[in-house]
Amino acid sequence: MSDPQDGPLLLAPSVTASTGSSNKQALKVTALTLLATLLIAGQAFTTYMLFNQKERLSTLESHSVRLEELGRRASVMRSPMKMALPMNSLPLLMDEAVPEKKAPSTPAPKKELTPCQQEAAGLVHVPLRSYKPSCDENGDYEAQQCWQAANKCWCVDKSGAMLRDSMVDGPADCGKAKEVGALE
Template structure:
């Protein structure tokens, strides 16, 4: 049997015997091994944590995959079944289009029709002139005169007017008014 050693288990470097190789290198090697062990433990713990999170979020990931595949299917279907898009053309290009359509025909340059000045009825109907009744817009005929019957939908009232828009006496009624056409 081996004899039990007497004395401390750890000695300071000055107490160590200088027999054989110096023991200073073994401390560096032990630190390297300990560092690599800690690094390996952290990496394994990180992988375990990642696996746990993926497993716990499996239901949400499945739902996201389902939604993603559904969106891809809808986008493919939308490109195949898309209706032609209506283009908006600016009105100032309309004469150019008409010239292309009638390329064979030669006609004299046309002058634009003279601009018609807005009548009082047209200005009130367009909201350019303030009216005393809120949300009321008069109705005008093709000449710009007031129509014989005017109605205010908010109050369900109608009345008769002359061509200048003046209300005829005792003509306001609930519902349509019976106005004589002049």
């Protein structure tokens, strides 16, 4: 009998029933043919899509080149743009940006200033920017202290120590804290 590789690929049904190897060979050929057909169809579809999109691709390429050119020109001809600042930080910036002009004063009689008065006059550094404490007529800290730039208020004792859990948005109720005995 002849070698299965030398014979024809497809045999008559009576012959294929007797030999199983020719049936396998026919399946292999069919699979390879189907695969080749799919690959050729895929390449044809890709080529078709590229030709349809050729105009758009060339337009995108020309826009890209134009943007690169404009970018190079802009960086050479212009100075950097100013960034916009949020309005809620404006009061904080204004305190540092505008130096206070101190008017020449006549020598006043020397009087010892309390710590509150020193902080309010700007003679002592205060950790909060643009915050000036409120002092009473004796020079002690008032019960309620407020930082207007942040709209925060809190209660303090006469020495200026903040009372625990008293910071709120807006005015603080320090009279209530006094009634509870948190002050003094």
